[in-house]
Amino acid sequence: MTKYSQEMAEYRGEVYFAGAEDAHHVWIRKIPGVAYTNDERFETYNGRELKTVAVTALDAWYEERMTATWRGQPFNVIAVDDGKAEAGYAGGEYAWARQNGLEGDQYNGYRATLEVAELADVQVDRTDFLARWKERNPG
Known part of the structure; x- marks a missing residue:
């Protein structure tokens, strides 16, 4: 069983909602209610914290x-x-x-x-x- 049925990414050991940005980048978004240790350069849009990262920096994307x-x-x-x-x-x-x-x-x-x-x-x-x-x- 999975916790979320949607696109996800693992970045620096933590799990985020995700989506393709362009051919070499993915946006990652913090999951509401989850405490994250990696807090660098996330921007807030409409109450959602997200950032764009290089695909090569991901641990997983699925x-x-x-x-x-x-x-x-x-x-x-x-x-x-x-x-x-x-x-x-x-x-x-x-x-x-x-x-x-x-x-x-x-x-x-x-x-x-x-x-x-x-x-x-x-x-x-x-x-x-x-x-x-x-x-x-x-x-």
Whole structure:
């Protein structure tokens, strides 16, 4: 199981949200609520602390996507914390979604906070962006 289903980077031994900036740089953003020891030159935009770093300075850069089923229906798990999973409904049975207390609508999607223990068929797919980058940029 993964904690976040999104692009992440490890920089100087700490984990951040991440995203490609250009062909040789990645932006990293501090995860809210996490205490960091590396505090150098992070800028604040709209309450988010971030900075751009060279891909070569990263320890890891990857994306993990977690899917699961709940009550027999498919979900994309967005984040897991303290035994709870924030998840988006990936099925198309909108009456089922409403009957099972999911928030949202058929146009904007349904979401729910689910008990991790109730999830079944959990799968995590990992894409290693740093390995791909190194293959394309040898030496």
